[in-house]
Each structure stands twice: as structure tokens, then as C-alpha cells.
């Protein structure tokens with residue numbers, strides 16, 4: 001049975017965690033394929049509210065194997081404390097598996113993330129400060145250390161000794177920062193390695209075998225298309241491939257093994273960090289969306305920039321990812337608005353365009369062309385059937401589906417697992 005991927009279509013924080021938690025109830029395997037502890041997946045279920053950074057949201061299904069794939073960068077202390085948080089709250093983590101090919105986020109990555117951001121000054125990316133960029137740089141530069149190295153103390157010592165000497169020169173001589181102490185890292189990470197070793201394995205084989213055996217596999221995206229290193233608003237992006245194509249690479253299966261791609265979009269748009277955001281509302285309406293939606297970063301607590309739904313970006317994402325179905329989340333946040341706008345095109349230098357310019361200067365000059373919808377001005381959180389939604393809400397949701405070119409199969413009307421309208425069973 002082929003796998004299903006869940007991706008974010010805008011700038012992240014679309015509610016992928018809740019959609020994955022919903023789908024994970026009947027999955028055999030849930031595998032995270034990209035990013036690291038920069039992600040913040042909020043899951044609200046019978047056990048309470050959980051904020052996950054590295055562990056796949058399938059962990060709440062005790063029968064599910066949860067894989068941290070080779071495409072993820074793993075911060076061992078962060079993962080150890082996340083596992084402790086879960087076990088302390090009664091969630092079994094025996095189903096976790098970590099790829100031995102996944103790269104390790106090390107203290108010098110965290111230090112360099114901060115120092116490089118400072119050096120960028122006014123052009124700072126607004127990273128989450130989790131060392132993600134520097135860890136992927138080392139991976140590509142073939143200076144990375146993988147989970148399989150971390151759990152072999154001699155290999156870890158040898159690799160880290162080599163790499164850290166050079167990184168410390170960079171930290172001290174270029175950035176004037178404080179060098180990282182080799183022995184401290186060996187000790188701290190050595191302790192984490194002992195705790196994580198039982199979970200580290202060749203997860204690619206596990207995934208391929210699961211697919212051969214007809215098991216139900218879900219590929220969990222983190223971040224989103226507009227933060228993709230190739231397809232996002234470069235350089236205001238993350239350093240991995242959140243797009244669906246990154247899923248096969250990030251877990252080690254063929255692209256033809258993924259047959260359904262679910263894009264998660266919020267009923268409005270938000271972005272955290274720097275970079276262009278055509279429909280951003282720097283006014284009272286934006287503030288109102290932020291407050292009602294409590295749009296503050298799960299990972300960093302930063303206020304998120306909010307704006308109307310950008311269907312130009314949405315359509316682009318659906319094309320780049322090959323999206324087959326849509327989940328629209330947080331419709332209830334718009335319940336009290338008199339009118340709601342949807343960007344259906346951009347205007348660039350007086351011309352109407354319906355695509356996302358790759359060039360950042362062009363994108364920054366774009367202004368939104370809106371369609372305006374009357375609000376529905378009624379609560380929706382209790383609704384479980386699409387036909388029971390107010391007519392204006394139905395029209396708005398249908399228009400999103402039309403513009404993005406994929407059916408809206410699920411609508412989120414509240415944060416908890418059950419506050420969802422499922423129009424067509426998800427695959």
C-alpha cells in the first residue's frame with residue numbers, strides 16, 4: 001500500500017500536527033522526513049495538549065511505529081527531554097525509531113546559528129535559533145556527524161575532535177564567539193547517546209519493508225513549501241525540503257511509493273521570521289487574527305505575522321507538491337469577522353499575475369488582488385457536517401478548493417482532535 005504525505009502549503013504552523021494526529025489513529029507507521037527541533041507541532045487529544053518538536057505526532061497511537069527519518073536533523077538533548085516529557089505524561093515511546101543516517105545538531109551549530117544571524121544584521125532570516133541551517137550546511141559539506149556515529153563513542157569522539165577544532169576557529173576568529181568545549185560535548189552528548197541508542201536503527205529498510213507488507217504509512221511534513229530551500233522565499237527559508245518530494249528522500253523510499261499528498265492550509269495566512277508576505281496585515285485586522293488565533297510561535301513564542309489567505313501561494317504549493325487533497329484548518333478563528341478576503345492574484349508593476357515570482361525583489365513589489373467574502377458571524381466549533389456550516393463559510397471554503405485545484409476533504413473548526421469536519425474519508 002503506498003504512503004500518504006502531509007505537507008504545509010504556506011509558511012508553516014498550518015496545523016499539520018492536528019491533521020497527522022487525526023490520521024495517525026489508523027496508521028502502522030508515521031515518519032517525519034525533514035527539519036528538526038525548529039518545528040512545533042501542537043496536538044490536543046484525550047491525553048491533553050502536547051507540543052512536539054522532533055517526535056512524530058503518531059506517538060499517541062500506541063500501535064504505531066514513529067520514525068525520525070534520515071532527512072531530519074536531531075538535537076539529542078532536545079529529543080531526550082521531549083521523550084521524558086512524553087513518558088512523564090503517560091505516553092509510551094517504545095514505538096520510536098531514529099534513522100542512523102539522520103544528522104546530529106551539535107552545540108557549535110546552535111552557536112553558529114545565533115552568531116550568523118547577528119552578522120546578517122538587518123538581513124537576518126529570523127531563524128528559530130535551533131542550529132538547523134548550520135547542521136544542514138555540515139551535512140552537505142560532509143562534515144556532519146550522524147546518529148549512527150553518535151551512538152558509537154569512539155567514532156563520535158574521533159569525528160567531533162576533527163570537526164570541532166575547525167568550527168571553534170570559525171566561532172572565535174570570524175565571529176568573536178566563545179569556543180565550544182570538546183569534553184563537555186562528549187559528556188553531554190554521550191549521556192544522550194546512551195538513552196537514544198535503543199531507538200537508532202536503519203529506518204529506510206523499516207519503511208520499505210512496511211510498504212512491501214502493505215502497512216499504512218504516513219509521512220509527516222514539518223515547516224512548509226514557502227520555507228523550502230528551493231521553492232520558498234529564498235533566502236528567507238529553512239535549510240531542508242519540506243515539500244512532498246523531500247519526503248521520499250527524507251525517509252528512503254521511491255517517489256512512486258507516495259500516492260496521496262494532503263496539503264494543510266489555515267483559513268488565513270501567517271508567517272514567523274523575515275521575508276516577503278504579500279497578504280500580511282500590519283493593522284488592527286492582523287492583530288485581531290493573531291489574538292483570536294493565538295498566533296505565537298510554538299517553538300519560540302514569537303508573535304506570528306498574520307494576513308488573509310494567499311491563494312496564489314496556495315496554488316503554487318499545490319502544483320509544486322502534487323497535492324491531491326486539502327485540509328483547511330482554523331476556520332473558527334474567522335467566525336466573528338464582518339468580511340473576509342482571499343488573495344486570488346497579485347499585481348506586479350501594474351500587471352495582474354497569478355503566479356509567485358521567484359525573485360524576491362519582484363515578490364516584495366507584489367500587492368494582493370482580493371476577492372471579498374461576507375463573514376458568517378456565527379460559531380462553527382461545534383459543527384461536524386459540512387452542510388451544517390453557515391452558507392458564507394461553505395462558500396469561502398469551496399472557493400479555496402477551487403482556487404487551489406484540490407478538494408477540501410477536511411475542515412478544522414477547533415484545536416482538539418474531534419473538532420473537525422471530514423467531508424470525504426482521508427486516505
Ligand code: IMP
Pocket residue numbers: 011012013038039040125126127128129130131132133222223227236237238239272273274
Ligand atoms: P530555521 O529553520 O530555524 O533556520 O528558520 C528559518 C526560517 O524558517 C525562519 O523564518 C523561521 O521562523 C522559519 N521556521 C522554521 N521552522 C518553522 C516552523 O515550524 N513553523 C514556522 N516557521 C518556521
